[in-house]
Amino acid sequence: MSNSEVYRYPRYYAIGYQWNTQQECQFIQSCLTAYGPAQAKRLLDIGCGSGRHLQWLAMQGYPMTGVDLSSEMVAFVQEQASQNHLSIAVSIDDLRELSIQGTFDAAYCFMDTFRFLLTNEEVLKHLRKVAELLVPGGLYLTDFWIPSQWDQIASEIHQWEQTSGSTLVRVFYVQHPESVDPVAQTFEDELVFEIEEAGQTKQIRGGRTRTRLFMPQEFRLLVEHSGVFDCVSTHGEFDLSKPFDSFYHSWRMITVLKKR
Numbered sequence: 001m002s003n004s005e006v007y008r009y010p011r012y013y014a015i016g017y018q019w020n021t022q023q024e025c026q027f028i029q030s031c032l033t034a035y036g037p038a039q040a041k042r043l044l045d046i047g048c049g050s051g052r053h054l055q056w057l058a059m060q061g062y063p064m065t066g067v068d069l070s071s072e073m074v075a076f077v078q079e080q081a082s083q084n085h086l087s088i089a090v091s092i093d094d095l096r097e098l099s100i101q102g103t104f105d106a107a108y109c110f111m112d113t114f115r116f117l118l119t120n121e122e123v124l125k126h127l128r129k130v131a132e133l134l135v136p137g138g139l140y141l142t143d144f145w146i147p148s149q150w151d152q153i154a155s156e157i158h159q160w161e162q163t164s165g166s167t168l169v170r171v172f173y174v175q176h177p178e179s180v181d182p183v184a185q186t187f188e189d190e191l192v193f194e195i196e197e198a199g200q201t202k203q204i205r206g207g208r209t210r211t212r213l214f215m216p217q218e219f220r221l222l223v224e225h226s227g228v229f230d231c232v233s234t235h236g237e238f239d240l241s242k243p244f245d246s247f248y249h250s251w252r253m254i255t256v257l258k259k260r
């Protein structure tokens, strides 16, 4: 599987994706309080990217561990952690074949990273491996796109921009409907970054990446079939009071799983 080219540019990723970091981290904290094991502290970020959650939570005193496929992302997180004297251990790893060792109170996999698990077998293997890394009653939080309207499956386009200092990052997310494999429930999507910096504009095209479409009931069944987690709740936003439902036209599903 090829990783998107944009993940080789963690500094731009960190700017482009900064918008909701605090709310997402506070959601993790709320889940730990509401459902987590007592005194939960040790957290694992699967597909940590530029480490926006790792840094925020490390600043609150959590000892953090992260893994990501991109060596550039891992190097960036290490550099930021050492510059800011934060307790963050990070390494290269593949969520399809996790090799990390350790014991954690909770893990999370945010912003569509879970959709890189393309087959049911990969999902089940992943869930069972994550469960092995957790204490009994430990939490696993997932977050991925769900089509809010069925006629938009694999044909959504989103665009947003974020600024830090004098750098502006415009992010384009595009799904390619003609790439749909209706049997495997996969399709190709792509990220493009447009960067305005030092009076110049440049573009980084991520290239197409194949990702999985999960439907809510199917995901619930996969979790049940794994035999290692119970599904505690699903949310349409990073807010425990906002359920995943059609009222909010939820476009993402955040699921709280608890190890049996």
Ligand SMILES: C[S@@+](CC[C@H](N)C(=O)[O-])C[C@H]1O[C@@H](n2cnc3c(N)ncnc32)[C@H](O)[C@@H]1O
Residues within 6 Å of the ligand: 003, 007, 017, 046, 047, 048, 049, 050, 052, 067, 068, 069, 070, 073, 093, 094, 095, 096, 109, 110, 111, 112, 113, 116
């Ligand atoms: C959309 S980013 C999400 C990053 C972070 N979770 C966040 O919320 O900002 C997806 C991340 O998954 C990583 N990734 C892609 N395939 C992966 C794999 N097979 N195993 C681990 N990480 C992977 C990418 O390098 C990238 O950093």
